[in-house]
Amino acid sequence: MEKILILGCRQAMNATCIACSRCLVGFNRKEGAFEAYKDQDAELIALLDCGGCPGATVVTRLAQAKLWNAPMNEKPTKIHVAPCITMHCPHKDTILQKTRAKAGCEVIEGTHPYLPDNIFG
Numbered sequence: 001m002e003k004i005l006i007l008g009c010r011q012a013m014n015a016t017c018i019a020c021s022r023c024l025v026g027f028n029r030k031e032g033a034f035e036a037y038k039d040q041d042a043e044l045i046a047l048l049d050c051g052g053c054p055g056a057t058v059v060t061r062l063a064q065a066k067l068w069n070a071p072m073n074e075k076p077t078k079i080h081v082a083p084c085i086t087m088h089c090p091h092k093d094t095i096l097q098k099t100r101a102k103a104g105c106e107v108i109e110g111t112h113p114y115l116p117d118n119i120f121g
């Protein structure tokens with residue numbers, strides 16, 4: 001059973017990417033980067049923000065998620081980094097480097113595929 005944690009942007013999650021629903025729907029439909037779980041059991045166990053600019057506290061955020069989920073004995077086997085970070089964050093490289101260095105599980109860039117080609121076209 002894969003246990004999925006989605007890592008997103010503190011400024012975007014819910015505030016501008018309303019309700020984080022694109023990531024949630026993408027997971028439910030096993031589309032985008034979640035297509036990898038079409039033929040295997042996977043659960044979404046956490047939606048975690050980066051801790052805020054300039055991404056320096058992302059490792060602390062992961063540690064907080066670990067402590068908070070410890071009573072339920074839940075921890076991620078995969079971390080998916082959302083488009084709000086991979087496509088829009090000026091500190092993306094810092095966040096990815098720190099997360100990969102400390103997560104202790106696979107870190108995958110990408111979640112949902114619902115990315116418009118343009119705004120007004």
Ligand code: SF4
Binds near residue numbers: 008011012
């Ligand atoms: S560091 Fe990047 S992902 Fe985090 S709040 Fe700032 S812009 Fe968003």
